[in-house]
Amino acid sequence: GQQVQQSPASLVLQEGENAELQCNFSSTATQLQWFYQSPGGSLVSLLSNPSGTKHTGRLTSTTVTKERRSSLHISSSQTTDSGTYLCAIVSNNRIFFGDGTQLVVKP
Amino acid sequence: EAAVTQSPRNKVAVTGGKVTLSCNQTNNHNNMYWYRQDTGHGLRLIHYSYGAGSTEKGDIPDGYKASRPSQENFSLILELATPSQTSVYFCASGDGGANTGQLYFGEGSKLTVL
Numbered sequence: 027g028q029q030v031q032q033s034p035a036s037l038v039l040q041e042g043e044n045a046e047l048q049c050n051f052s053s054t055a056t057q058l059q060w061f062y063q064s065p066g067g068s069l070v071s072l073l074s075n076p077s078g079t080k081h082t083g084r085l086t087s088t089t090v091t092k093e094r095r096s097s098l099h100i101s102s103s104q105t106t107d108s109g110t111y112l113c114a115i116v117s118n119n120r121i122f123f124g125d126g127t128q129l130v131v132k133p
Numbered sequence: 134e135a136a137v138t139q140s141p142r143n144k145v146a147v148t149g150g151k152v153t154l155s156c157n158q159t160n161n162h163n164n165m166y167w168y169r170q171d172t173g174h175g176l177r178l179i180h181y182s183y184g185a186g187s188t189e190k191g192d193i194p195d196g197y198k199a200s201r202p203s204q205e206n207f208s209l210i211l212e213l214a215t216p217s218q219t220s221v222y223f224c225a226s227g228d229g230g231a232n233t234g235q236l237y238f239g240e241g242s243k244l245t246v247l
Contacts (some may be wrong), residue, residue, distance in 0.1 A: 114236060120178070
């Protein structure tokens with residue numbers, strides 16, 4: 027079945043540094059979305075990016091469909107960026123999640 | 134604005150009791166999903182639905198039933214709740230298409246089974 031692998035599993039940064047998160051998936055996806063989840067919180071959609079490059083604020087996502095990978099770049103990280111970042115893909119009308127990257131941004 | 138609303142947000146149940154978690158979406162999406170999230174396991178799919186009247190088993194359906202009486206509503210039913218079902222449950226909607234917009238999640242329902 028579909029597998030979604032995220033890396034790194036965890037990341038610690040100093041405020042102001044950039045973060046690069048990776049998502050690899052094993053078979054064709056019709057949709058790919060990046061989510062943010064604060065501890066104990068719900069999932070907040072950051073970007074929907076099934077192919078190409080998309081920007082919003084300090085976030086840039088690049089998805090290379092043929093290579094089945096996506097990245098999320100966070101520029102000039104802030105302490106409020108701390109939390110878990112989840113990659114989700116839709117394949118055959120089902121959603122598959124990665125285990126997430128836990129990001130800690132220190133002041 | 135598109136929204137997914139879950140109720141109740143918090144529930145304490147007794148072992149052997151019946152629990153119903155409800156989900157309503159205003160996105161007119163065909164697909165709806167129920168997940169549970171536990172530390173160390175991430176998000177796991179319990180049941181999903183392609184539209185009114187349809188329910189499909191996900192990866193961990195045992196102990197759970199689902200009901201999709203309409204496009205807008207999707208319920209998760211625990212007929213005989215057990216302490217192992219203590220978790221946070223998330224509902225989501227999406228259309229699953231190639232050029233779709235987004236997946237939308239509810240705020241989560243925290244269930245404690247004593």
